[in-house]
Amino acid sequence: MADKNGFFDLSKTTLSRRTALKGIAVGAGLALAPGFVRYSQAQSSAPIKIGFQSHRTGIGAAYGRWYEKTSAAAVKAINDAGGISGRKVELVIEDDGTDPARGAEVVNKFAKQHKTDIAFGTLFSHVVIGSAPAAGENKIPYFVVSEGHHVASTKLNRYVFQPGITDVKSQIQSMAPWIAANAGKKVTQIFPDFAFGYDHRDYLPPALKAQGADVIAQIAIPPTESSFTKYFPQIPAETEVIYHVMVGPAVLTFVKELGEFYGSNRPQLFGFMDSLEATDINSPGLEFLDGSHFWEGSPRYAQADDSAAQKAYRAAVGIDDNGAAVGDPKDVSTASHMFGCWETLYVVKKAMEDAGYKGPEDRAKLVEATEALKEFAEGPEHPQGPKTFNGKIHQCFGIQNISKVEGGKLKVVHKTKIEDGLYEPEGDYTKQAL
Amino acid sequence: MHFGPHLLLAALEGLVTSAVLALTALGLSLVFGVMRIVNVAHGEFFMLGAVLAWAISTAISGHPAIGFVAALVIAPLLVGLAAFLAEWLVLRRLKYNPESTIVATIGMLYIIQQLALTFYGPEARPVEPPFSYRILLPWFGYSGYKLSVVAASAVLLVITWLVLTRTKIGLIMRATQYDRETAQAFGIPVERVYAGVFAVGAMLAAIAAVLIVPISQAHYLMGQDPLLLSFIVVIIGGLGSLRGTVVAAILIGLSDGIISMFFSPTLAKIIATLVVAMVLVFRPQGLFGTTPR
Numbered sequence: 271m272a273d274k275n276g277f278f279d280l281s282k283t284t285l286s287r288r289t290a291l292k293g294i295a296v297g298a299g300l301a302l303a304p305g306f307v308r309y310s311q312a313q314s315s316a317p318i319k320i321g322f323q324s325h326r327t328g329i330g331a332a333y334g335r336w337y338e339k340t341s342a343a344a345v346k347a348i349n350d351a352g353g354i355s356g357r358k359v360e361l362v363i364e365d366d367g368t369d370p371a372r373g374a375e376v377v378n379k380f381a382k383q384h385k386t387d388i389a390f391g392t393l394f395s396h397v398v399i400g401s402a403p404a405a406g407e408n409k410i411p412y413f414v415v416s417e418g419h420h421v422a423s424t425k426l427n428r429y430v431f432q433p434g435i436t437d438v439k440s441q442i443q444s445m446a447p448w449i450a451a452n453a454g455k456k457v458t459q460i461f462p463d464f465a466f467g468y469d470h471r472d473y474l475p476p477a478l479k480a481q482g483a484d485v486i487a488q489i490a491i492p493p494t495e496s497s498f499t500k501y502f503p504q505i506p507a508e509t510e511v512i513y514h515v516m517v518g519p520a521v522l523t524f525v526k527e528l529g530e531f532y533g534s535n536r537p538q539l540f541g542f543m544d545s546l547e548a549t550d551i552n553s554p555g556l557e558f559l560d561g562s563h564f565w566e567g568s569p570r571y572a573q574a575d576d577s578a579a580q581k582a583y584r585a586a587v588g589i590d591d592n593g594a595a596v597g598d599p600k601d602v603s604t605a606s607h608m609f610g611c612w613e614t615l616y617v618v619k620k621a622m623e624d625a626g627y628k629g630p631e632d633r634a635k636l637v638e639a640t641e642a643l644k645e646f647a648e649g650p651e652h653p654q655g656p657k658t659f660n661g662k663i664h665q666c667f668g669i670q671n672i673s674k675v676e677g678g679k680l681k682v683v684h685k686t687k688i689e690d691g692l693y694e695p696e697g698d699y700t701k702q703a704l
Numbered sequence: 705m706h707f708g709p710h711l712l713l714a715a716l717e718g719l720v721t722s723a724v725l726a727l728t729a730l731g732l733s734l735v736f737g738v739m740r741i742v743n744v745a746h747g748e749f750f751m752l753g754a755v756l757a758w759a760i761s762t763a764i765s766g767h768p769a770i771g772f773v774a775a776l777v778i779a780p781l782l783v784g785l786a787a788f789l790a791e792w793l794v795l796r797r798l799k800y801n802p803e804s805t806i807v808a809t810i811g812m813l814y815i816i817q818q819l820a821l822t823f824y825g826p827e828a829r830p831v832e833p834p835f836s837y838r839i840l841l842p843w844f845g846y847s848g849y850k851l852s853v854v855a856a857s858a859v860l861l862v863i864t865w866l867v868l869t870r871t872k873i874g875l876i877m878r879a880t881q882y883d884r885e886t887a888q889a890f891g892i893p894v895e896r897v898y899a900g901v902f903a904v905g906a907m908l909a910a911i912a913a914v915l916i917v918p919i920s921q922a923h924y925l926m927g928q929d930p931l932l933l934s935f936i937v938v939i940i941g942g943l944g945s946l947r948g949t950v951v952a953a954i955l956i957g958l959s960d961g962i963i964s965m966f967f968s969p970t971l972a973k974i975i976a977t978l979v980v981a982m983v984l985v986f987r988p989q990g991l992f993g994t995t996p997r
Binding site: 326328329332335492496497501502503521523526531533548554601 | 709710713714717721768821825826827828829830832833836838840844845846847919920921923924925926929961964965969970
């Protein structure tokens, strides 16, 4: 290369040794200065950081572990296929202790300390409701896999999305006709005494009423309860169907004690899989569940008509045909919910690529790009089934599975349609300021 | 359901709670009575018993009763050993100072809990009951195993009482409780008594946990409720009084069963806490406690 002006020819210039040393020092300082090099790189090749709020401890810990496994599998699949806009994806995991206050701290930490691009997370509705304000204040998009109606109710804020799992109101509405037609008309509800349970408490009675069935009793149980027999006398004798949805570590006790109480002479049972997530349905004492029905988000057991996408998803996450970890049949997954992590991460990918997302300064663009999404086709990115998305209420809608316990397995006997679960939006997040 | 059978079910549930509570609280009361130590980690020894029961019963194949009996013998011994080590490593170094030991046992609580989370995991895991007989009453069914827990607990309480009142070991323990310095002057190895009592206290909690674990699964957070209830029982019954602990356990267990069935479980907890407050105000030494010397 020509050096016409002789800049690099030390013999021709008056550059003293002192000046040269100064120059080197300044140059080195610039190169080492925090943010200087990294910032210019962030636009191109630095990984996209996703803050993952996980129930590592507390009553949601079994969910947290499987949410982590599923998310890690999805991130690996995304990275193997080239990442998001050519950039690698990286999960930054923080434990929320299944506690709302800590959940909010974790979201703050993502925004301020880890400086992640988005927050992503968690299941328990009280944690999501507790964390949502922190996401709004920090203006960091917060994608949840929580199942509750709180996102779609438009009571949270514009930065909270639930694009990977349907909400309770929609689930109940689409299954109520089946319950009324096949299980019975007089329904007693047993649900946990907090936000998620209240969705069931509030939306089941009207949904059943529309089908000519009635909720005759509602029994709320504290989520940390460990013994349940004392609640069962509240179940009216004329009950035809017990509708149960329980969460937390004592779910197995709940179902077992229900069996001891009724024996074979039981009303019909319709349960949400939440009552038995991460629990083997062949555990001792659960024989009486044979013939009962469950809602499943995504089937725990491999079904005869599983799509290729479903099979690939199960293999990637590492669950066998019985929905347990490959190599450890006692380690039962939370299959009904964790698929939502996989699908949500693919929604994030799509929205980021649509928005031309470069870094945290584009978060508002990401919100708008997510709101613009309309539907997700069934396939490797959405193995649970096709979905539509309502950008006004930040909620997706999809199919539900009703499964019957038969010979120690769950067999899907009915799939609802997307239209069955649609309802009038209760508000519009897009009218809120960004 | 009619009032009669409803009350019967409430009483049965209450009795099971009482039985387990009596054993757990007895351990806590013994440790306090003899060592004057408030053991905040007591609930974690309970949890450890349940977790070990799961590990032992899954390791042993064959009829569930074999695994259960093995767990009933081995789990408390292992928990006793862990408590013995904790006493030797921590409490002895603190010279049993009341304030320091509270902080130290809080530390133990978290250490044991997090170790369980790390090595056992977050799941609730079931242990198969040694037998599953369902007693069929005209109004409802009831687990035969639950009733056997009540019987087993009663037997264990009688044994503990016999050991404390009829044997030399019991005499030494009571002497240490009555006056530590005089006991030492009479040649009683106080430190060894302390280590033994701490281990036995933890073992009682572990036995209670092994008995309860076929009913409610082993989980790393299961120690919190028994700890709280044990404190309530020990305060009401009188710290260090065996009789008071048993009476208070039955009282709290039955009222918890009955109130939570007819009203609400939250009300039952409110009332229990209120009773504690009242006892502390009007009879600080507890129903059967003696004023400390």
